[in-house]
Amino acid sequence: MDAKVETRTGEGRDNAEREALDQAVTRPMIGNEALARGAWEAGVRIAAAYPGTPSTEIMEFLGTYPVGDVHVQWSTNEKVSLDVAIGGSFAGVRSMTAMKHVGLNVASDALMSQAYIGVNGGLVLVVCDDPGIHSSQNEQDTRMFARFAQVPVLEPSDAQEAMEFTRRAFDISEEFDTPVIVRSTTRLSHTRSPVTTTPRTDHEPLGFNEDTVKNVIIPAHARMAHPRVLEREAKLQKFFAAPEFTRWEEGGTEIGIITASTAYTYVKEVLPEASVLKLGSSYPLAIDRVREFYEAMDRVLVVEELEPVIEDAMNAAGMPVEGKAFFPRIGEFSPEVVREGLRKAGLLEGVEEDAPFAVTPTARPPVLCSGCPHITSYMAVRSVNARVTGDIGCYTLAAVDPLKAIDTCVSMGSSIGIAVGVAKAGLETKPIVATIGDSTFLHGGIPALIDAVYNDANITVMILDNHIVAMTGGQDHAGTGKTLRGEETHRVDFEEMVRACGVKSVKTIDSYDMAALYQALREAVEYKGVAVVISDRPCVLDPMKLKGSPLQVRADGCTACQSCMNLGCPSLGWSDEMLDGYHKVTIDETTCIGCSLCAQICPSDCIQPVSN
Amino acid sequence: MAAKTRKAATKPRSVLIVGVGGQGVIMMSKVLALVCQRQGLQVKQSEVHGMAKRGGGVFSHIRYGETVWSPTIPKGEADVLLAMEWAEGLRWLDFLRRDGGAFIADTKRIVPPFAFRSRKYGSQPIYSPEAPREVMEMVGSGFALDATKIATELGESRAANTVLLGVLSTALEFPVEDWQEVIAQNVPAKALEANKLAFEAGRDWADANRSAPMEERLKDLPGRDDRRAAEIAPKTVQFDITGEWCKGCDICVKMCPERCLRLNDEMIVELSDPEACTGCRICEWLCPDFAIRVRRVPALEPVA
Numbered sequence: 001m002d003a004k005v006e007t008r009t010g011e012g013r014d015n016a017e018r019e020a021l022d023q024a025v026t027r028p029m030i031g032n033e034a035l036a037r038g039a040w041e042a043g044v045r046i047a048a049a050y051p052g053t054p055s056t057e058i059m060e061f062l063g064t065y066p067v068g069d070v071h072v073q074w075s076t077n078e079k080v081s082l083d084v085a086i087g088g089s090f091a092g093v094r095s096m097t098a099m100k101h102v103g104l105n106v107a108s109d110a111l112m113s114q115a116y117i118g119v120n121g122g123l124v125l126v127v128c129d130d131p132g133i134h135s136s137q138n139e140q141d142t143r144m145f146a147r148f149a150q151v152p153v154l155e156p157s158d159a160q161e162a163m164e165f166t167r168r169a170f171d172i173s174e175e176f177d178t179p180v181i182v183r184s185t186t187r188l189s190h191t192r193s194p195v196t197t198t199p200r201t202d203h204e205p206l207g208f209n210e211d212t213v214k215n216v217i218i219p220a221h222a223r224m225a226h227p228r229v230l231e232r233e234a235k236l237q238k239f240f241a242a243p244e245f246t247r248w249e250e251g252g253t254e255i256g257i258i259t260a261s262t263a264y265t266y267v268k269e270v271l272p273e274a275s276v277l278k279l280g281s282s283y284p285l286a287i288d289r290v291r292e293f294y295e296a297m298d299r300v301l302v303v304e305e306l307e308p309v310i311e312d313a314m315n316a317a318g319m320p321v322e323g324k325a326f327f328p329r330i331g332e333f334s335p336e337v338v339r340e341g342l343r344k345a346g347l348l349e350g351v352e353e354d355a356p357f358a359v360t361p362t363a364r365p366p367v368l369c370s371g372c373p374h375i376t377s378y379m380a381v382r383s384v385n386a387r388v389t390g391d392i393g394c395y396t397l398a399a400v401d402p403l404k405a406i407d408t409c410v411s412m413g414s415s416i417g418i419a420v421g422v423a424k425a426g427l428e429t430k431p432i433v434a435t436i437g438d439s440t441f442l443h444g445g446i447p448a449l450i451d452a453v454y455n456d457a458n459i460t461v462m463i464l465d466n467h468i469v470a471m472t473g474g475q476d477h478a479g480t481g482k483t484l485r486g487e488e489t490h491r492v493d494f495e496e497m498v499r500a501c502g503v504k505s506v507k508t509i510d511s512y513d514m515a516a517l518y519q520a521l522r523e524a525v526e527y528k529g530v531a532v533v534i535s536d537r538p539c540v541l542d543p544m545k546l547k548g549s550p551l552q553v554r555a556d557g558c559t560a561c562q563s564c565m566n567l568g569c570p571s572l573g574w575s576d577e578m579l580d581g582y583h584k585v586t587i588d589e590t591t592c593i594g595c596s597l598c599a600q601i602c603p604s605d606c607i608q609p610v611s612n
Numbered sequence: 613m614a615a616k617t618r619k620a621a622t623k624p625r626s627v628l629i630v631g632v633g634g635q636g637v638i639m640m641s642k643v644l645a646l647v648c649q650r651q652g653l654q655v656k657q658s659e660v661h662g663m664a665k666r667g668g669g670v671f672s673h674i675r676y677g678e679t680v681w682s683p684t685i686p687k688g689e690a691d692v693l694l695a696m697e698w699a700e701g702l703r704w705l706d707f708l709r710r711d712g713g714a715f716i717a718d719t720k721r722i723v724p725p726f727a728f729r730s731r732k733y734g735s736q737p738i739y740s741p742e743a744p745r746e747v748m749e750m751v752g753s754g755f756a757l758d759a760t761k762i763a764t765e766l767g768e769s770r771a772a773n774t775v776l777l778g779v780l781s782t783a784l785e786f787p788v789e790d791w792q793e794v795i796a797q798n799v800p801a802k803a804l805e806a807n808k809l810a811f812e813a814g815r816d817w818a819d820a821n822r823s824a825p826m827e828e829r830l831k832d833l834p835g836r837d838d839r840r841a842a843e844i845a846p847k848t849v850q851f852d853i854t855g856e857w858c859k860g861c862d863i864c865v866k867m868c869p870e871r872c873l874r875l876n877d878e879m880i881v882e883l884s885d886p887e888a889c890t891g892c893r894i895c896e897w898l899c900p901d902f903a904i905r906v907r908r909v910p911a912l913e914p915v916a
């Protein structure tokens with residue numbers, strides 16, 4: 001994002017503002033803004049999310065709408081955020097949650113039940129997939145989840161549709177008594193294109209529906225609900241045939257393409273003349289309409305990103321069709337990928353590819369920021385020569401050169417439980433250290449810490465408290481003392497929390513105090529039982545860019561030992577001067593924030609303030 | 613019969629803007645998108661967030677026209693590739709249209725931390741060695757310039773991006789007033805004058821250079837950086853430990869930058885990874901008991 005989305009607080013809206021917001025205007029929006037706009041127009045009243053790329057800005061954009069229109073919040077994790085939305089639905093208002101694809105794994109327990117229960121106020125989950133794994137741990141396909149949970153999924157192909165489908169998702173939810181998933185992808189969420197807005201429709205709250213047979217999902221009730229789920233599926237198959245969701249674009253009859261989401265735009269780019277059946281939903285599939293199209297065409301191909309959801313459904317319904325034979329199940333689609341698939345299918349001639357330009361690429365992997373407090377935390381972890389279970393956040397970057405300090409990274413909050421398992425296996429000779437960010441600890445680390453204490457595991461847990469959710473762009477969480485709309489609120493005291501879990505050995509250390517951190521960690525690994533070290537220092541990028549006076553290297557004192565280069569601080573680089581085959585080091589004064597970590601580590605004491 | 617040909621419908625135009633996190637790629641593409649919108653064209657602008665601010669490469673696809681389908685530019689179809697950093701430009705070169713796509717590149721180099729990773733004797737930073745001169749000859753169309761220098765000459769080094777916008781504006785078909793107005797709306801009031809000048813300077817520079825033959829344009833550009841070829845033959849390190857003097861205090865183990873020391877079962881230090889030892893002598897200097905002696909055996913004659 002260029003600029004942070006500014007959420008707002010204050011009293012409810014006034015009429016003039018509402019009128020302005022209701023105006024039909026056409027303006028460019030990224031997909032995430034359009035998704036938020038659609039929800040606002042639908043009259044959403046409760047919205048909760050846990051951040052995750054590429055979904056994060058949806059909640060931030062919703063937070064730009066008046067307080068009186070919608071309650072917007074960050075939740076501690078995706079399961080809680082879905083529960084909050086379910087609560088809103090039970091209470092009788094339109095409610096939503098937004099998350100990245102893997103967030104749905106966390107929220108899935110609630111989803112599976114709610115799929116049977118249905119809704120009172122409309123209930124929508126916006127879930128953003130990440131084909132190509134730009135910023136995730138996998139590229140799972142949410143449409144498979146929709147099929148598994150038997151809830152409908154809408155798949156917009158651009159920002160305009162993102163807005164319209166989200167708005168309609170609430171209607172569908174209420175009409176068919178079901179949660180509805182709106183599925184975005186990184187490409188859609190982060191592409192800006194023109195959107196024409198419509199006004200918001202407010203809905204009279206329905207009030208709590210006191211139907212316990214519906215709302216309380218005990219076995220007897222679940223058995224009654226399940227057949228309704230199947231009936232709903234059949235009804236939705238008919239419903240999705242409407243042109244609003246399933247659009248037949250006439251071309252020739254030799255070749256017909258069935259496609260959905262952004263894959264549709266690539267098909268139009270590459271094969272503008274073909275007949276296209278553009279689906280707004282892969283599940284439940286508008287099977288009759290699909291069959292009509294199938295029968296009208298000589299040959300049909302399915303072009304869908306990631307898993308063969310449409311293809312499998314068609315094959316199962318007795319319509320043998322080609323798709324994944326030509327288009328990959330892996331990675332993000334693009335015009336090139338679609339063109340290549342069509343070429344393999346014999347529909348396009350291979351174009352003579354130009355020989356690539358003969359240039360040498362420069363590797364530029366992401367790195368921790370200059371002065372990032374995570375740097376010293378991992379320097380300290382390295383010094384105790386431990387088996388390190390890692391977690392997910394900016395600090396995962398410490399897994400690669402030069403810090404290279406993390407042995408495992410699985411899913412949010414996993415580090416602690418995994419450390420317990422490694423310890424209980426009894427084979428590890430090194431001390432076992434779990435490292436986990438503040439937001440990740442709140443998300444999924446607490447139950448695991450209780451588990452560790454309960455089972456008396458001999459592990460050390462280092463909580464990297466940088467006072468923000470940094471990886472996703474600087475969101476607040478329960479440990480920052482601020483809500484999504486920027487209001488003051490209770491701030492979790494990590495030490496208190498850790499003690500309450502039963503940990504006896506707890507220390508909070510300034511992340512920039514390298515010696516103290518070494519010392520604390522050394523003591524922690526020698527402690528028998530669960531010891532916690534809280535490495536505490538705000539992120540230098542969010543919520544505020546922090547910068548002190550830069551340091552410089554006195555070249556005559558530098559022995560080119562490369563000790564400081566182990567920090568991986570991007571402000572440190574090689575100067576042209578070499579000493580006995582090794583480059584001396586220089587500091588880029590424009591980016592150095594003066595954190596002093598390099599000066600603390602330099603054995604020759606040649607890193608000093610610029611003024612000296 | 614299958615649809616084998618592609619109708620030459622009015623194709624959208626495509627501009628790819630690339631650079632490094634923090635350089636302002638997204639801001640630049642926003643300005644371009646706004647200029648396009650003023651022409652009543654459909655615009656799609658696509659970027660991937662997430663890793664951008666952590667020093668990685670940033671790119672933004674801008675496509676505009678009557679109808680734009682794909683939000684991303686197909687390989688080989690960018691009408692303009694605008695690179696705010698030299699090596700990032702090279703990374704995306706294959707996206708340029710081969711029949712006259714323009715490569716507009718700032719020669720600014722931002723060498724990433726990754727480039728300094730090697731601890732081999734004589735190593736040089738790993739950065740694309742190709743010089744602006746040879747690349748521009750290869751591409752054949754566009755400009756390589758030092759935008760920071762042009763902006764600094766105007767007394768406003770921070771307006772380098774606007775200089776690039778000025779150059780870009782000469783490669784696209786939009787009225788100059790639209791550029792000026794959009795830029796004015798998107799820079800802070802106090803920087804307005806400097807940005808106006810920078811935009812003009814970029815346009816003037818492009819106009820002056822467009823008519824000049826490629827040779828003339830290239831004459832001041834830096835040549836190839838082939839430092840890597842100058843790698844020195846490996847040295848050897850002579851590493852001696854006086855075991856009786858070592859008290860196992862661990863200082864050298866902690867401070868060795870290559871992490872190649874460890875204490876053995878008798879709590880006496882040993883060189884666990886001789887390959888990794890650079891001979892920096894930190895351990896020798898820091899040992900309170902003079903238990904380590906390190907010498908770099910002079911480099912052998914360079915091998916051919």
Ligand SMILES: Cc1ncc(C[n+]2csc(CCOP(=O)(O)OP(=O)(O)O)c2C)c(N)n1
Nearest residue numbers: 052103392393394437438439440469470471
């Ligand atoms: C289930 C799940 N939800 C969300 C994310 C997206 N995500 C990646 S890291 C992260 C949070 C990191 O915050 P923190 O632990 O405070 O570490 P920091 O980035 O601040 O260093 C999030 C939300 C994810 N990967 N998986």
Ligand code: SF4
Nearest residue numbers: 369372394470539540
């Ligand atoms: S954003 Fe914050 S936590 Fe993330 S790398 Fe930068 S300083 Fe560290």
Ligand code: SF4
Nearest residue numbers: 569592593595596598
């Ligand atoms: S003081 Fe050293 S470690 Fe800190 S930002 Fe500057 S160069 Fe990097």
Ligand code: SF4
Nearest residue numbers: 558559561562564602
């Ligand atoms: S740690 Fe000090 S002596 Fe060693 S390379 Fe860095 S600046 Fe030079």
Ligand code: SF4
Nearest residue numbers: 868889890892893895
């Ligand atoms: S000389 Fe000593 S400190 Fe330096 S790399 Fe070798 S073992 Fe490590």
Ligand code: SF4
Nearest residue numbers: 858859861862864899
């Ligand atoms: S610093 Fe000296 S005494 Fe201490 S462990 Fe190393 S060699 Fe032994």
